[in-house]
Amino acid sequence: MKIAAGADHAGFELKAQLAEKLRSLGHEVTDFGVAAADSVDYPDYAAKVCKAVMAGETELGILVCGTGQGMAMTANRFRDIRAAVCSEPFSARMARAHNNANVLCLGARVVGAGLAGEILDTFLNTAFEGGRHERRVHKINSSSA
Numbered sequence: 659m660k661i662a663a664g665a666d667h668a669g670f671e672l673k674a675q676l677a678e679k680l681r682s683l684g685h686e687v688t689d690f691g692v693a694a695a696d697s698v699d700y701p702d703y704a705a706k707v708c709k710a711v712m713a714g715e716t717e718l719g720i721l722v723c724g725t726g727q728g729m730a731m732t733a734n735r736f737r738d739i740r741a742a743v744c745s746e747p748f749s750a751r752m753a754r755a756h757n758n759a760n761v762l763c764l765g766a767r768v769v770g771a772g773l774a775g776e777i778l779d780t781f782l783n784t785a786f787e788g789g790r791h792e793r794r795v796h797k798i799n800s801s802s803a
């Protein structure tokens with residue numbers, strides 16, 4: 659699978675670990691940075707990943723910041739992006755199965771590398787269930803005010 663990854667200074671280390679894990683599993687990862695601990699603005703990296711997903715360059719995106727929250731808030735402003743902050747595998751499974759989430763947001767100050775890896779595995783290995791959820795996801799996509 660093709661996956662876009664991005665992080666700010668708080669998340670870059672966890673993002674690097676997850677990218678490595680994904681590559682070892684045979685996935686193709688496009689890493690949009692950041693690659694160092696110097697302070698940056700997370701919306702800039704959320705935008706890069708979301709644009710890759712929107713353009714169909716990658717199927718999914720992964721965003722890591724301190725909490726995952728700022729990344730998700732930014733990502734969900736992009737058309738057809740459904741970003742979910744997940745801190746345990748159940749939420750990751752449901753975000754895929756019911757919400758057809760296409761961007762996983764993780765908080766490097768919330769979860770350790772081991773748990774983050776399990777969350778990521780669950781996210782990648784869960785398919786959208788469709789059916790009644792399809793209508794609701796269409797409503798998410800057409801929601802604006």
Ligand code: RB5
Pocket residue numbers: 666668669700723724725726727728729
């Ligand atoms: C950076 O200090 C922090 O605010 C950021 O990584 C993130 O947690 C924002 O949501």
